[in-house]
Amino acid sequence: MVNKKKLMFYEELKQIGLQEVEENMSRALELATMVAYPDGRPLTGPFNLCSFCSLLDGNPEARTRCVASRTASARAAATAGKEILHTCHAGLAYLAVPLRVAGEIVAVVLGGNVALRPLAEEAVVRLARETGLDLEKLQAASGAIPIWPEERLRAAMELVRVVTDTVARLLYARQDLQRKVDELTALFEFTRTISGSLQVTEVAQQALKAVLGLTEATSGSVLMLSEAMPGVTESEMAATLESDEEFRVVPTGEIVAAVEREACAAHFDSRPEGNTPEERRPAVAIPLTVGGKVTGVLTIAGRPKGARFTKDDTVFLTTLGTSLGLALENARLFRQLQARATMLERLIKVGRVISSNLDVDLVLESALENVRDMLSTQWCALRLLDEETGELVLKASLGMSAELQAKAGRVRPDGTLLNKVLQTGKPIVVEDLTASGSRLRLPYYAVEMRAVAVVPVEACGKILGTLKVYSPEPRRWSEEEIGYLATIASQTGLALENARLYSSLREYYLSAVQALAAALEAKDVYTRGHSVRVAKWARACARVLGLGVEEQEQVYVAGLLHDLGKIGVREDILLKPGLLTAEERKEMQSHPEVGVRILEPARFPAAVIEAVRYHHEDYGGGGYPAGLVGEEIPLLARIIRVADAYDAMTSARPYREAFTVRRAQEELGRCAGQQFDPRVVDAFLRIPQDEMEDIGGGGGYSDSSLGGNTFLAKAAALSGEGNPKRRGVEDGKLRRVW
Numbered sequence: 001m002v003n004k005k006k007l008m009f010y011e012e013l014k015q016i017g018l019q020e021v022e023e024n025m026s027r028a029l030e031l032a033t034m035v036a037y038p039d040g041r042p043l044t045g046p047f048n049l050c051s052f053c054s055l056l057d058g059n060p061e062a063r064t065r066c067v068a069s070r071t072a073s074a075r076a077a078a079t080a081g082k083e084i085l086h087t088c089h090a091g092l093a094y095l096a097v098p099l100r101v102a103g104e105i106v107a108v109v110l111g112g113n114v115a116l117r118p119l120a121e122e123a124v125v126r127l128a129r130e131t132g133l134d135l136e137k138l139q140a141a142s143g144a145i146p147i148w149p150e151e152r153l154r155a156a157m158e159l160v161r162v163v164t165d166t167v168a169r170l171l172y173a174r175q176d177l178q179r180k181v182d183e184l185t186a187l188f189e190f191t192r193t194i195s196g197s198l199q200v201t202e203v204a205q206q207a208l209k210a211v212l213g214l215t216e217a218t219s220g221s222v223l224m225l226s227e228a229m230p231g232v233t234e235s236e237m238a239a240t241l242e243s244d245e246e247f248r249v250v251p252t253g254e255i256v257a258a259v260e261r262e263a264c265a266a267h268f269d270s271r272p273e274g275n276t277p278e279e280r281r282p283a284v285a286i287p288l289t290v291g292g293k294v295t296g297v298l299t300i301a302g303r304p305k306g307a308r309f310t311k312d313d314t315v316f317l318t319t320l321g322t323s324l325g326l327a328l329e330n331a332r333l334f335r336q337l338q339a340r341a342t343m344l345e346r347l348i349k350v351g352r353v354i355s356s357n358l359d360v361d362l363v364l365e366s367a368l369e370n371v372r373d374m375l376s377t378q379w380c381a382l383r384l385l386d387e388e389t390g391e392l393v394l395k396a397s398l399g400m401s402a403e404l405q406a407k408a409g410r411v412r413p414d415g416t417l418l419n420k421v422l423q424t425g426k427p428i429v430v431e432d433l434t435a436s437g438s439r440l441r442l443p444y445y446a447v448e449m450r451a452v453a454v455v456p457v458e459a460c461g462k463i464l465g466t467l468k469v470y471s472p473e474p475r476r477w478s479e480e481e482i483g484y485l486a487t488i489a490s491q492t493g494l495a496l497e498n499a500r501l502y503s504s505l506r507e508y509y510l511s512a513v514q515a516l517a518a519a520l521e522a523k524d525v526y527t528r529g530h531s532v533r534v535a536k537w538a539r540a541c542a543r544v545l546g547l548g549v550e551e552q553e554q555v556y557v558a559g560l561l562h563d564l565g566k567i568g569v570r571e572d573i574l575l576k577p578g579l580l581t582a583e584e585r586k587e588m589q590s591h592p593e594v595g596v597r598i599l600e601p602a603r604f605p606a607a608v609i610e611a612v613r614y615h616h617e618d619y620g621g622g623g624y625p626a627g628l629v630g631e632e633i634p635l636l637a638r639i640i641r642v643a644d645a646y647d648a649m650t651s652a653r654p655y656r657e658a659f660t661v662r663r664a665q666e667e668l669g670r671c672a673g674q675q676f677d678p679r680v681v682d683a684f685l686r687i688p689q690d691e692m693e694d695i696g697g698g699g700g701y702s703d704s705s706l707g708g709n710t711f712l713a714k715a716a717a718l719s720g721e722g723n724p725k726r727r728g729v730e731d732g733k734l735r736r737v738w
Helices: 003-015 018-029 051-057 060-080 121-131 135-142 150-194 200-215 253-262 311-355 360-375 402-407 417-424 479-521 530-545 549-561 564-568 582-588 591-602 606-613 635-649 661-670 678-685 689-696 711-717
Strands: 032-036 084-087 093-101 104-114 219-229 232-242 266-269 282-290 293-301 379-386 391-398 428-430 451-459 462-471
Touching: 018 032, 018 150, 032 060, 051 060, 051 135, 060 084, 060 093, 060 104, 060 121, 093 150, 104 150, 121 135, 200 219, 200 232, 200 293, 200 311, 219 253, 219 311, 253 266, 253 282, 253 293, 282 311, 293 311, 311 479, 360 379, 360 391, 360 462, 360 479, 391 462, 417 428, 417 451, 417 462, 451 479, 462 479, 530 549, 530 635, 530 678, 530 689, 549 606, 549 635, 564 591, 591 606, 606 635, 635 661, 635 678, 661 678
Parallel strands: none
Antiparallel strands: 032 104, 084 093, 093 104, 219 232, 219 293, 266 282, 282 293, 379 391, 379 462, 428 451, 451 462
16 A cells, blocks of 8 residues: 555544554453554554553653653564564563554554563662652552463453454455445546547547546656567657646656566656655656557656655556557557548549549649658659660659759669569568668669658559659558559559550541541642641630630641531532622531531530531621520630631632731721620730741731732622622621631
8 A cells, every 4th residue: 555545544543443442452451552553653542551650651751761662662563573572661561463454564553561570679669760750659559560471461462463453454455445446436437538539649648637637646648659660669659748847757768668578567767866756756657558569658757755656556557558558549540540541532532633634744743742742751753664775764753852863864674673563563662771682772772762662553454664652761661551652553554544545546536637627628729728727826826815725625626627518518619719699608608517517426526516516606696507696606616716717818819819917917806896706806816926927837928918908998899899709798797708
C-alpha cells in the first residue's frame, strides 16, 4: 500500500474501535497493552497501567524514559520481524509483537506492566533517586506489580495479537475489496472515456488526462511505436500533458527501448539532477500492449512530495495501459482505413482526370502531383521506353534538380532496377539503397536517394516505361502505397496509349477530311484552297474567342467540310458564270443539307455537323436552310460564316477580282449584326496580321487588287442590271457573291 492508503488504514482502525478492543482485553487479562506504529509512535493506549507504572507516568522524567523504552521495543520488533522481550528502565517486562497484513508489518502490539520477578530494593531506591519520586510511595506501589512467569506473558500476548491481527486483517480485506472496486470503476470509466473516439490524438489526450487525475501526477506523455522496417522502430508522439512547461516529461530513447524490449514498466527520475525526490520527479513508463506486442509507452511523473510509483501503482497502470493500447490500436487502424479511403477517392479523381484527357503533359503532371501528395515523397520520375534505342527517356519529374534531369534524361536500363521492372512487369522496392548492395542499383545516383519504389507503366499488356519515387531517408513502403503507385502508373499507361491512338486516329481522320475537301475543290480551280483557308481562319477566330482546344479542332474540321455538299450540285450550276434561276438557286442552297447527309453516317461530331448545316444562316435572319436568327445559330456555324465570307471576298473569281484586306474587313464590320455575329467579327478582326497573311498566302488577294473599288460597288456592277456574271445583290445585302 502507498503511504496514503496506510494512513487511511490506520485511521479506519481507530474508527472501528481498536482502542476499545485493546482496553477491554487489557482489563480482562490484567495486562497493560498498546498498539504502536512500526516506528514506535503510539497508535492506541497504553491501557490498564498498574499503580507503579501510573506513578511513574505522572513524573515527566520517568514518563520520558517509559516512552523511549516502548518506542525502542516497537522499532526493534518491527526491524527484526519477530517478537522481542524487553525490560524497561524500571525493571518491568514488555513483549513487543509485530503485526503483519498482506506480508507487511503495519503495527507492533506491546504488552507488559508485569515483572518476571519481584523488584529488588536497591532498584526501587535508584529509581526514586533518578526520578525524584517519594521513596515510600514508590516502594508501596512496587508491591502491587503483578509477578508473571514469562510463559504466561507470552500466552496472554498471543491472545492479544490474534485478536488485533484478526481486526486488522478484516479491515484490510474490506479496504482491499474497496480498492479493487474503485480500480474496476476507474478502469470502466477510463475505458469508456477512451472508447468514445477513433481519433488517435483525441484518444491519447483523454487517456492521459484521466491517468493524471487518478494518480495525482502532474505530467505525462503517450508514445505510439511502429516498425518502420525490420529492426527499426519509429515513434509517434500521440499526446503530452503537463501542469507547467518545465515539467514536460518524455522518456528517452533508451527507456523506450527498454520498455519495448522487456514489455514491463521502467522507473526513472525525469530530472535526475535534482537534489530532493520532488526535484528529481520520479516517473514510470508503462508498456501499452496489443496481442503481447508493445505498441506504445505511457509515461507519467510529478507526484506530490516527490512520491515514487509503487508496485501496486504499476500493476494498476499496466491494466489501464492494456485498455489504452487496444483503444489506440483501434484508432490507428481507423486512421489507416481513412487513409486507404482517401487513396481510393484520390484514385477515382485522378482516374477521371487521366482517362478524360488526351493532353499528355497534363496527364503526366496530374499523375506525378498526386503520387507526391499521397505518398509524401519529394522526388518522382516517369520514363518511357524508346523502342528504337532501348533507352528510358525522362518524360516528367518532380523534385529533381536541373542538373540531375540533364544527367538522367536518357538512361540505359541494362543491369539496373529499371531493367528488372521492364522484364518482370512487377514493382520493386528498396528500403535503403546504401545497404542493398550492387545488385539493386540505379542507372544514376544522387545523395538524396536512400529508398526507392519502381512500378511499370503499361497498357494493353505492353510495358511502356517506369514510374519511380524516392525518399531521402530509409523507408518501409507499405502494400497500400505500392498498390496506389501501381494503379496510378497503370492509369497513366492507358491514358498515354489512348493519346497515341487518338493522335493516329486524328491523323487518319484529318487526312480523310482533307481528301474530301480536295475532291470538292478539284471541280473549280478558282476555289482551290478555299476550304483549308476557311478552316484555319475559323480555328484562329475560335482561339481569339477563348474557345477550348476541342472546339477549335471541331470548327477547323467543319471549315474543311463546310462546302462538302457541293459535290451533289451539278457542275453546270456550280460553275455557271451567269445568274442562277430560281430552281438552280434552290439546288445550290441545298448543299449544306447534302453535306450533312454525307457526314452523318461517318459519325462526325454533332458540333461539326451542326456547323456545316447552318454555316449560311444570317445573324439578322434571312439565311438558309432554316432561317435561324442570332444565338439560335450554333457558334461554330457563325464563325465559319465570317471566315467563309472573308475568304470569298479576298479571292479572285471569273466574274470579279479579289477585294483588298482593308475593304473586306470594312465589309465584315458593316454587315455585323445583319449577316454576321458582331462578337465573331470582332474576334476575327483581332487575329494577328502575320497569322492572317500566313493563312491567306496564295489566296490571290492584296491591297491593290481592286484599285480602291469597294465590295458593294463591284457587287452592283456585277448585278443582273449591268453584268450577266452577277449572281445577285438584293436590298444592299451580300448574296452569293462567293
